[in-house]
Amino acid sequence: MKISRSDVERVAVLARLRLTESETVDMTAQLDAILTYMEKLNEIDTTNVEPFSLAADRPKVYREDTVTNKPDQDGLLANAPDRDGSFFKVPKIIE
Amino acid sequence: MKYEAVIGLEVHAQLLTESKIFCGCSTRFGRAPNANTCPVCAGFPGVLPVLNRRVIEFAIKVGLAAHSQIARSSVLARKNYFYPDLPKGYQISQYDQPICTGGFLEVEFDGSAKQVCLTRIHIEEDAGKNIHDARAGASLVDLNRAGVPLLEIVSEPDIRSPEEAGAYLRTLRTMLQYLGVCDGNMEEGSFRCDANVSVRLHGSAEMGTKIEIKNLNSFRAVERALGFEIERQSETLREGGRLIQETRLWDEQRQATRAMRSKESAHDYRYFPDPDLPPLAIDDEWIEAVRATLPELPAARKRRFISKYGLLDYEADLLTSRKDVADYFETALKIHANPKALSHWIVGDLFRVLKERRLDAELYIENWPVSPLQLGELVQLIDQQKISGKIAKTVFEAMLDTSQAPLQIVSQRGLEQVSDSGSLESAVEQVLAANSKQVEQFKAGNQKVYGFLVGQVMKVTQGKANPQKVNEILRAKLSS
């Protein structure tokens, strides 16, 4: 077993997914098959291989420190499920 | 059993850039909710970050001032967690390959200087603000602060007491202000501190259980919280109890730390290099260009004030504890080179007024009631004997209220010092004639009554008489 049910439950919490019972069962089996397949990667010796970084040797793109945006609260809030004035309104956060 | 405290401090400093770290929104404080927000900093679908070059410059600047190693290649990483004030569901920060590693701060503490080493300095974005709306049973999210650039400065656990911690923070804050990268306002949140503290038996090399303290909103709170926590940990261990690695909050009301209610601990942030941002490339040229912009740093400036201007340690300390004050002082000096006198006026009178008028946090000198030029002129007038020291106080008060130049005030109110012998002689004669009893007492050997006579001359001349001249004439007349 590459991945156990409790792993799946832990990861689901990290990913904020509330899986149903059957989803959890299916997911465990599917992820197990996939992760078993991933074992292939251990066939290769990668000592002294630097991890891939494509853009590493390309010219860098930066911004100058100038204000270029104008306020547009309505534009931003147009798709909000809930709002209060120009705030986004979300379920209460319990500290 | 004697326990020693081992303290490390993590400071988050908001950088004084015009725009945010990854987008062109303004960082200006106090705007309407979500006015300084755009799809990029609001984490909308499809957006991408582009790094503000000035943030890198500021980080290099701080790294140079702190004698850190500046990385030639630095990686931005995603720190993943869910929270409404974190719109993308991750914060762009740094993990491996931060922009600066190592370095140290020279902290003056208890009469001696100590080096507090730094672990690292890195750049990251700030989160937005959640406001609790009790009546609606909901929270309101304002993303104006999301994306404001932060510098995280992590010290090694070199600090050994709450007071040392306070000294470190003050030193760091002053340095950041001098560099012009942060205004260092803890109460307003532009300078934040979390502390890590553990205790161990004196002489032990092993580290105790490290506990993190959050919600420290002032330097005082830092010192008090550390004091409390050191005591709590020591007590627990003395009684044979065990400490758990946790995050505790400082409760200002109860003046105590408490464990966090929610299971905030055990965050798995799943850091990985942000694929939207190629690694930063910092070459020697860039570093040297930034080095050329470094101002004279606080410690060096203080030393120079002492050696060049002959100021005392505590005066130099007060004048250099804020860059704008030091600049103020040296600007005034350009008008009139009397460092001792100017120092007294600034440290004494000006500071007092600023405190009274609650302007002492104001960093913008334009908002101070007296300009350095005006203060310089005032001292010049005293030294030129155009006004007496006492009158100068009156003029100063008038300057505060009217923002007029001292010369104007003096001429408008006729406060010029009277120094000509003629008028002074008649004034003295007038006083001697009207106070024959005191004259006799003086001639009989009563020295104290001299002061009274001087006072009378001042009264009769509305305080404008030149005190030295008065002395000369009065003594002459009394001895005849």
Added chain:
Amino acid sequence: MKLAALTLHEASERLRRREISSVELTEAVFERIDATDDRVRAYLTLGRDAALAQARQADLRLRQHEGATPLLGIPFALKDNFLAAGLRTTCASKILGDFMSPYDSTAAARLRAAGAVIIGKTNLDEFAMGSSTENSAFYPTRNPWNPERIPGGSSGGSAAAVAADQCIAALGTDTGGSIRQPAACCGVVGLKPTYGRVSRYGIIAFASSMDQVGPLTKDVRDACLVLQALAGHDPADSTCAPHPVPDYAEALSLGAQGVRVGVPREYFISGMQPAVEQAVRRAIHELADRGAIVEDISLPHTEYAVAVYYVVATAEASSNLARYDGMRFGRRAEAEDLTETYMISRDEGFGAEVKRRIMLGTYALSAGYYDAYYLKAQRVRALIQKDFDEAFKRCDVILTPTAPTTAFKIGEKIQDPLQMYLSDIDTISINLAGLPALSLPCGFDEAGMPIGLQIIGRHFDESAVLRIAHAYEQATEWHFRKPVIATSK
């Protein structure tokens, strides 16, 4: 000739000669959609009024001879992971609700600036995750050549729309083959440019280090013209660096003579459909006849590409999809508290494949597994890139099949995620290395399904790819073949 069946360059020619108007052309395309889309189901959203308004604008510019770029007046479809102002974006998911973007993606903006007419949004696998468009939360798109077959994925809607003449050209995105494989399935041309050639700003991100925007078109010249309009630096995208944009059309006249073509043995594995192998080998001979120098090469780490991809892409995706949380846009579920709201909104809003990939990616990044999975995969990725660097010392382009089989049946692989992933084997390495690649038709199998030939080039050498593609295309007639779709008119 039916206007909707024109290629882009043909239509552009006629528009400039004022033989047809953009309004006519756009209306013809909408008629074609009306007549065929219940069979094909390529579109999710159509914007008729806005499109006709754009067409009228284009006609005005054409009348005034105002800067007639090749795209002026041409009706385009956008895959529904492109943000476009005025058209809802769903990403074929329920979680976005009826999201109306406050801004245009750079790609859409560049099309608009060139005068193109945006007619609507096409179907895709949800969040671009899939190879068959069966993962759309709405409905599967059907292959115009055979409605029981997949159109490929994830840009299945765009590919089908082009094949069915439901647009003159379309844009898609390609992360593991999502432009090329549907192009092969549907018998059209699909180009994935070099990573960083075209801006990703305004594309809903899947795997940030691999996603790329590209055209799906009826022939190679069309692909060339669209690429020209899209390519180039965008200050809003840090990965879209300034790199000079050549005149791509110049490459089209150069022919195959002297071009060194590499054929990697690892792409001709057992399990490949015989008809596919035959067609591709025939195509390679065709090019050899035209003067290309063919050489056997090896890309030894090919067999690890799928594993690498499904670690790295899912890791990046798990992070990119965290913002779909019901807080600031999209669907929000009713729940007891904040955590519940996150969990239910996301569980209800995301489909099974998306959830699977989020889980996989989250796992690969989680504490204790980062080194074994993510870091390991990125190291193997570097080796895959190195294979290509080595190969490109000896050849100018690399030719392979686009997919090991032609379009399979709807429902055939959807139950077995791993099988579905393995069908990406021919396209995936290219995304890992960030290289440009194009797919164009090179034949049909016994069931009449199109076969795709893939041409891969060096970084920023789209010209070499287009050159060889055009040489092959002009020597054959595959690009003239069109599916017959029973129309309802």
